[in-house]
Amino acid sequence: MARITAGVASSHVPLLGVAVDQGKTNDDYFGPIFKGYEWTKEWEKQEKPDVVILVYNDHASAFDMKIVPTFAIGCGEHYKSADEGWGPRPVPDVVGDPDLAWHIAQSLILEEFDMTIINEMDVDHGLTVPLSMMFGQPDEWPVKVVPLAVNVVTYPVPSGNRCWALGEAIKRAVESYPEDLNVQIWGTGGMSHQLQGPRAGLLNREWDNKFLDMLEQPNDDARWIPHIEYLRETGSEGIEMVMWLIMRGALGQKVKSLHRHYHIPCSNTAIGHLVLEPDESETQEKEAA
Amino acid sequence: MTEKKQDRINIHEYLAELEDIPGTRVYTAARARKGYHINQFAMSLMKAENRDRFKADERAYLDEWDISEEAKQALLKRDYNTLLDLGGNVYFLSKLFSTDGISFAEAVSTMTEYSFPEYRDMMLKGGRSPEGNRSIKGGY
Numbered sequence: 001m002a003r004i005t006a007g008v009a010s011s012h013v014p015l016l017g018v019a020v021d022q023g024k025t026n027d028d029y030f031g032p033i034f035k036g037y038e039w040t041k042e043w044e045k046q047e048k049p050d051v052v053i054l055v056y057n058d059h060a061s062a063f064d065m066k067i068v069p070t071f072a073i074g075c076g077e078h079y080k081s082a083d084e085g086w087g088p089r090p091v092p093d094v095v096g097d098p099d100l101a102w103h104i105a106q107s108l109i110l111e112e113f114d115m116t117i118i119n120e121m122d123v124d125h126g127l128t129v130p131l132s133m134m135f136g137q138p139d140e141w142p143v144k145v146v147p148l149a150v151n152v153v154t155y156p157v158p159s160g161n162r163c164w165a166l167g168e169a170i171k172r173a174v175e176s177y178p179e180d181l182n183v184q185i186w187g188t189g190g191m192s193h194q195l196q197g198p199r200a201g202l203l204n205r206e207w208d209n210k211f212l213d214m215l216e217q218p219n220d221d222a223r224w225i226p227h228i229e230y231l232r233e234t235g236s237e238g239i240e241m242v243m244w245l246i247m248r249g250a251l252g253q254k255v256k257s258l259h260r261h262y263h264i265p266c267s268n269t270a271i272g273h274l275v276l277e278p279d280e281s282e283t284q285e286k287e288a289a
Numbered sequence: 290m291t292e293k294k295q296d297r298i299n300i301h302e303y304l305a306e307l308e309d310i311p312g313t314r315v316y317t318a319a320r321a322r323k324g325y326h327i328n329q330f331a332m333s334l335m336k337a338e339n340r341d342r343f344k345a346d347e348r349a350y351l352d353e354w355d356i357s358e359e360a361k362q363a364l365l366k367r368d369y370n371t372l373l374d375l376g377g378n379v380y381f382l383s384k385l386f387s388t389d390g391i392s393f394a395e396a397v398s399t400m401t402e403y404s405f406p407e408y409r410d411m412m413l414k415g416g417r418s419p420e421g422n423r424s425i426k427g428g429y
Contacts, residue, residue: 014393015392015393015394059380059383060328060331060332060378060380060381060383060384061335064328064329064332064381065321065325065328065329065332065381066329083335084335084383084384084387085334085335085340085383085384085386085387085388086387153316153378153380154316154318154321154378155307155315155316155317155318156303159298192416194313194417195379195393195397196313196314196369196373196379196397196400197312197313197314197370197373197400198311198312198370198400198401198402199310199311199312199313199401199417199422200312200397200398200400200401200417201397201398201401201403201408201411201412201416201417202416202417202418202419202422203412203415203416203417204416204419205415207419227303227307228303228306228307231307231310231313231315232310232419232423232424233419233423234419236310236313236314236315236316264412264415264416265412265413265415265416267392267393267394267412268393268394268397268412270416
């Protein structure tokens, strides 16, 4: 059976992709950011996941205002890097896992999550920057990817509770897939940032770190944070953090925190990164008793 | 940080709260509807041939779109705060930033009280504090 073996959270600032593509990851500005990902790069080499379910948001690249799906799952064979106005990032094509993706899509719909199915699209920095942060610059990405796009731009975006519940349903979907696969789930975006209006540039180190603390705890308190709190405390684009809750919801109640990194600033944004592992020790003990 | 979940969210209260954040235009359905053609115009700049046509004659290119004169003027002046008021969204408007060849951060800085070097400096020092910037009514 397939299993979700770990959850990874990471910001996906486009400038990080520029730093990778232009070889600037060791300079004074980017060095401290990329240093916090070294541990994860080594860990990923040991873990060798087969598939990553990559939760991200599209930034007016694949979707414009014609269609705004709340939750959309990529069931295609492969995805190209999107041209976001500067030409596409020079990264390998992203290879999908249509069998697993369709299995998850069907399972989620049967669980009453009415997913939008995508068979063809380009993927933007929201998806390719986390791949670069975790895997560097390989000729081919070492994993297959199931893209899961969330609307966090047009309000109302999905609630934290709905995102968490979606994560729980994804866990059940993966565990009912017969093939023996090592699956990770990544939640991307955030942390605090505001890219618009006179309040632009807002960052909130204290709140961001409280949020990181919450995700490490053996409870689901974070699912109840209302939208208005993200907006007031973390800036208008800090709402992307609801995508981290999909990842966290898919890990079960108790987790082990393997790695944590926080840095201010990267361009307009606070960088946050977390690596979590499901901890089912207590559950197993109970079952054994 | 967490409150007990309400049984049901009141949509009117929910939408009213979104308007209570200083210096912020949350991209609500009302703004999305108002700014639809501004944002779709910006999306058209994803294609190189459209960027070339726009750069050759901005006014003529804008006249092909169902956009108000006020919004056309704001687009020509790159007045991004006015565009937010008219329903523009920053991820769409960013296609215009890249058409102009300026960075996201530089374009964002034009919406604030700071010049770009001052804005960069603020970010390096930890960004804008949320203190006093959370609520218009509450003033906290």
